[in-house]
Amino acid sequence: DQQVKQNSPSLSVQEGRISILNCDYTNSMFDYFLWYKKYPAEGPTFLISISSIKDKNEDGRFTVFLNKSAKHLSLHIVPSQPGDSAVYFCAASGGNRDDKIIFGKGTRLHILP
Amino acid sequence: DTGVSQDPRHKITKRGQNVTFRCDPISEHNRLYWYRQTLGQGPEFLTYFQNEAQLEKSRLLSDRFSAERPKGSFSTLEIQRTEQGDSAMYLCASSLVWGGTEAFFGQGTRLTVV
Numbered sequence: 277d278q279q280v281k282q283n284s285p286s287l288s289v290q291e292g293r294i295s296i297l298n299c300d301y302t303n304s305m306f307d308y309f310l311w312y313k314k315y316p317a318e319g320p321t322f323l324i325s326i327s328s329i330k331d332k333n334e335d336g337r338f339t340v341f342l343n344k345s346a347k348h349l350s351l352h353i354v355p356s357q358p359g360d361s362a363v364y365f366c367a368a369s370g371g372n373r374d375d376k377i378i379f380g381k382g383t384r385l386h387i388l389p
Numbered sequence: 390d391t392g393v394s395q396d397p398r399h400k401i402t403k404r405g406q407n408v409t410f411r412c413d414p415i416s417e418h419n420r421l422y423w424y425r426q427t428l429g430q431g432p433e434f435l436t437y438f439q440n441e442a443q444l445e446k447s448r449l450l451s452d453r454f455s456a457e458r459p460k461g462s463f464s465t466l467e468i469q470r471t472e473q474g475d476s477a478m479y480l481c482a483s484s485l486v487w488g489g490t491e492a493f494f495g496q497g498t499r500l501t502v503v
Contacts, residue, residue: 280431310491319393319480319494320432365431376445377422377482377492379431 279303280368282380290388295353297383299366302347306368310377311340311351314363323364324351353385361387393495395481401501402471409467410498414483421464422492423456424480432480438464471502 281300289295297311307328312320326333326340326349333340339352353360366380394413402408414421419440424432435454436446440461453471458464468475478499482492 282431285429312494317496319482319496322491322493325491367431375420376434376437378434379424381429381431 278380279306280366280378280380282364282366282383284383285381286384286386288386288388289356291358292355295351295356295360295385295387297351297353297364297366297385299349299351299380300347301349301368303368303370303378304347305370306378308369308375309340309342309349310367310369311338312365312367312379313360314365314382320365356385356387358387358389361385393481393483393493395479395495395498397498398496399499399501401503404473404502405470407467407469408471408500409465410479410481410500412464412466412481412483412495414463414481415485415493416462418483418485418493419461420484420492421458422482422484423464423466424482426478426480426497427476435466468500471500473502476500476502 279302310325311323313323314320324335324338324340326342342349363382363384365382367377369375369377396411422437423435426432436456438458441458453469456466478497480497482494484492
């Protein structure tokens with residue numbers, strides 16, 4: 277069973293516009309959520325995280341929104357830049373109760389010139 | 390410290406052979422994770438350690454897979470009697486303390502079983 281779902285395998289966005297990547301989860305015990313970025317032949321790189329006690333966390337061009345009632349989170353990148361082209365993974369953990377990190381399948385983001 | 394280090398970066402082996410991978414985490418990190426990633430999929434959890442204690446092993450993981458972290462520092466992942474389906478990227482990650490800190494990944498070991 278897939279506990280973290282990224283239903284869009286790919287997304288294309290014009291440079292300078294907003295990129296919105298979506299993620300849904302099924303396990304209500306998750307209380308910490310992360311986004312990772314991955315380039316080919318490299319390991320995932322941490323981008324931004326959010327605790328379940330918050331509904332928004334912002335770091336520069338990256339903002340993560342969490343809607344606990346809908347079990348949904350999203351990553352907003354504004355403005356999108358060519359270097360943002362990569363695969364983005366949504367991930368979640370249960371915090372201290374069960375803190376292994378579970379990943380979604382990823383969304384490939386293409387930033388168009 | 391330059392981050393999580395994995396060795397080797399690439400491994401080609403014949404079916405039926407045993408392979409062992411090594412992961413050196415960031416020095417002060419006490420959590421260490423192993424993941425496997427295949428094409429088009431996200432990292433799949435295999436196992437993780439708190440210091441030298443193995444906290445959990447994925448129930449999807451065959452008995453051919455074993456991991457150790459003998460002194461709470463580096464870790465090894467061994468695959469016995471490799472199969473073609475074991476071909477994947479094997480990723481290691483470490484974190485300082487969970488409940489708020491992210492896990493840092495190494496560059497992975499690409500295994501090809503021929």
